[in-house]
Amino acid sequence: MQTSVINIESIRNDFPILKRKVHKDKPLVYFDNAATSQKPIQVIDSISNYYLNYNSNIHRAVHELAEESTAAYELTRDKVAKFINVKNRVELIFVRGTTEAINLIAYSWGRQNVQKDDIVVTTEYEHHSNIVPWQILTKEKGAKLEYIGVDDNGELILDQLDTYLDTGKVKLVTFSQMSNVLGTISKTEEIIKKCRQKGVRVLVDGAQSVPHLKVDIQKLDCDFFAFSAHKMLGPTGVGVLWARKELLENMVPFNTGGDMIREVHKYETTWNDLPYKFEAGTPNIADVIGFSAALDYLDKIGMDKVREHEVELTKYALDKISAVKGIVLYGPPDITKRGGVISFNLGDIHPHDLATIIDEDGIAIRSGHHCAQVLMERLDVSATSRASFYIYNTKEEVDVFIRSLNRARELFRL
Amino acid sequence: MSSADIYREIILDYYRNPRNYGKIENPDISQKDSNPLCGDELEMHINLRENKVADVKFTGKGCAISQASASMLTELIMGKDFDFVKKLTKEDILENLGLHELGPARIKCALLSLKVLKYGIYSYVSEKLNDTVSADKIKEEASGLF
Ligand SMILES: Cc1ncc(COP(=O)(O)O)c(C=O)c1O
Numbered sequence: 001m002q003t004s005v006i007n008i009e010s011i012r013n014d015f016p017i018l019k020r021k022v023h024k025d026k027p028l029v030y031f032d033n034a035a036t037s038q039k040p041i042q043v044i045d046s047i048s049n050y051y052l053n054y055n056s057n058i059h060r061a062v063h064e065l066a067e068e069s070t071a072a073y074e075l076t077r078d079k080v081a082k083f084i085n086v087k088n089r090v091e092l093i094f095v096r097g098t099t100e101a102i103n104l105i106a107y108s109w110g111r112q113n114v115q116k117d118d119i120v121v122t123t124e125y126e127h128h129s130n131i132v133p134w135q136i137l138t139k140e141k142g143a144k145l146e147y148i149g150v151d152d153n154g155e156l157i158l159d160q161l162d163t164y165l166d167t168g169k170v171k172l173v174t175f176s177q178m179s180n181v182l183g184t185i186s187k188t189e190e191i192i193k194k195c196r197q198k199g200v201r202v203l204v205d206g207a208q209s210v211p212h213l214k215v216d217i218q219k220l221d222c223d224f225f226a227f228s229a230h231k232m233l234g235p236t237g238v239g240v241l242w243a244r245k246e247l248l249e250n251m252v253p254f255n256t257g258g259d260m261i262r263e264v265h266k267y268e269t270t271w272n273d274l275p276y277k278f279e280a281g282t283p284n285i286a287d288v289i290g291f292s293a294a295l296d297y298l299d300k301i302g303m304d305k306v307r308e309h310e311v312e313l314t315k316y317a318l319d320k321i322s323a324v325k326g327i328v329l330y331g332p333p334d335i336t337k338r339g340g341v342i343s344f345n346l347g348d349i350h351p352h353d354l355a356t357i358i359d360e361d362g363i364a365i366r367s368g369h370h371c372a373q374v375l376m377e378r379l380d381v382s383a384t385s386r387a388s389f390y391i392y393n394t395k396e397e398v399d400v401f402i403r404s405l406n407r408a409r410e411l412f413r414l
Numbered sequence: 415m416s417s418a419d420i421y422r423e424i425i426l427d428y429y430r431n432p433r434n435y436g437k438i439e440n441p442d443i444s445q446k447d448s449n450p451l452c453g454d455e456l457e458m459h460i461n462l463r464e465n466k467v468a469d470v471k472f473t474g475k476g477c478a479i480s481q482a483s484a485s486m487l488t489e490l491i492m493g494k495d496f497d498f499v500k501k502l503t504k505e506d507i508l509e510n511l512g513l514h515e516l517g518p519a520r521i522k523c524a525l526l527s528l529k530v531l532k533y534g535i536y537s538y539v540s541e542k543l544n545d546t547v548s549a550d551k552i553k554e555e556a557s558g559l560f
Pocket residue numbers: 034035096097098099100127129130176178179180205207208228239371
């Protein structure tokens with residue numbers, strides 16, 4: 001019953017956590033991958049190997065340990081460059097996560113480039129981390145924040161983007177390549193093309209796309225790109241910001257202090273070269289090194305295969321869940337337009353009650369507003385339940401999930 | 415606590431047919447709060463007469479536990495002495511709901527109504543009765559709930 005594309009059994013063996021039981025004797029069915037993915041033993045080992053064998057600060061000392069840790073840390077940068085096809089490795093900055101990357105752009109680029117009466121365009125299906133920094137910036141500058149709406153199929157209404165671009169006042173368009181609630185895959189290349197024609201900068205939030213789709217930065221041709229390691233088998237506390245070199249060179253540093261300087265005098269400081277200008281202080285060395293192992297793991301499977309597996313599993317799940325009486329599904333019905341994320345409501349069962357009930361059967365899903373309250377308002381709901389898949393999930397697990405939804409219906413006498 | 419014990423007939427009934435749902439014009443006490451984690455919202459209105467709860471109503475949206483808890487709380491305090499209402503504890507609420515062993519994530523749902531009530535009483539006692547000493551005690555109880 002496993003999907004045909006990848007060898008799930010051998011993959012599952014690499015994830016120790018998938019062997020644990022919850023609520024005493026229930027096998028764990030982990031369907032909360034859009035929040036964070038599980039980690040394979042290779043990632044866990046690589047982190048403990050660093051602490052056991054060559055723990056040391058990077059870029060500073062000349063001893064052997066520091067040489068090893070610096071090399072391992074910088075090797076991750078090379079692997080990221082290869083993974084998302086970035087030409088120049090110095091354009092890749094390690095940060096804490098997507099949230100920090102977006103805040104960095106809003107602070108270091110936004111405050112210099114967005115002025116009174118300018119427009120920043122975001123969308124109705126953004127995560128709060130791609131809304132709040134722009135609210136703060138536009139309020140501070142007397143600029144305007146505009147939203148590309150979401151249609152009833154859960155897709156962006158791109159005509160609205162044209163209208164905003166036609167004003168000639170847009171400085172930045174920022175949007176997620178895949179919605180964390182609806183699973184919608186944005187028409188990323190089309191949006192970027194429209195913006196470039198008008199000379200407007202584009203930021204792509206890749207938090208949900210990079211873990212599940214093949215992403216090629218050179219082909220996309222955007223200006224800024226952000227994603228998080230922890231949603232793609234890597235550790236928490238590591239994220240990546242990519243931006244064009246000429247933009248990074250003209251941006252002011254976000255954090256200042258050690259490592260990001262060239263020379264410090266009593267009253268003057270000059271900045272270090274890229275990427276170090278934006279990596280102040282001791283970074284999250286162990287987890288950046290652990291992220292390397294995650295990239296290797298995904299590379300070995302191949303992102304095309306990851307996507308194929310998820311399409312097959314999501315198709316299967318959508319088919320089964322549509323047959324549950326009282327189900328309401330959100331997001332595009334067309335499987336080619338969505339990732340492995342299914343948001344839904346079941347009758348009048350509140351998502352928190354539903355999550356509590358199916359948790360008893362060992363199933364971990366997310367319930368609530370998913371850090372997307374603007375989208376919740378658009379959908380006219382206060383919350384949804386969300387099941388999200390990854391490489392280790394199986395059709396058998398989907399069956400357990402569907403049985404559990406039916407048990408919830410019975411408990412609520414639906 | 416298993417779901418079968420939580421989602422008993424009575425909880426579902428109060429969730430689907432909440433008693434005392436609605437608003438009061440110019441209430442003596444009016445208080446609103448939400449649980450930022452799950453977005454549950456609750457607003458409570460109370461009228462007092464001769465130191466008794468003459469009327470109480472609530473509006474809100476959220477899970478079965480939070481909404482049933484609020485509705486049952488309004489029934490519990492209707493017509494009662496203000497002193498009784500001031501003294502209500504977390505245990506009283508859970509007892510009233512028949513939910514004794516809720517986990518840490520869900521107990522907040524059950525106690526949101528008591529939190530709103532206590533903050534409402536706090537504002538009333540401090541602003542209208544000018545009794546800052548008792549008010550501070552009530553506020554401390556409210557913020558200690560979760
Ligand atoms: C689309 C999207 N953007 C941004 C974020 C924020 O990522 P992080 O919490 O890793 O900073 C998330 C994570 O939930 C997300 O799904």
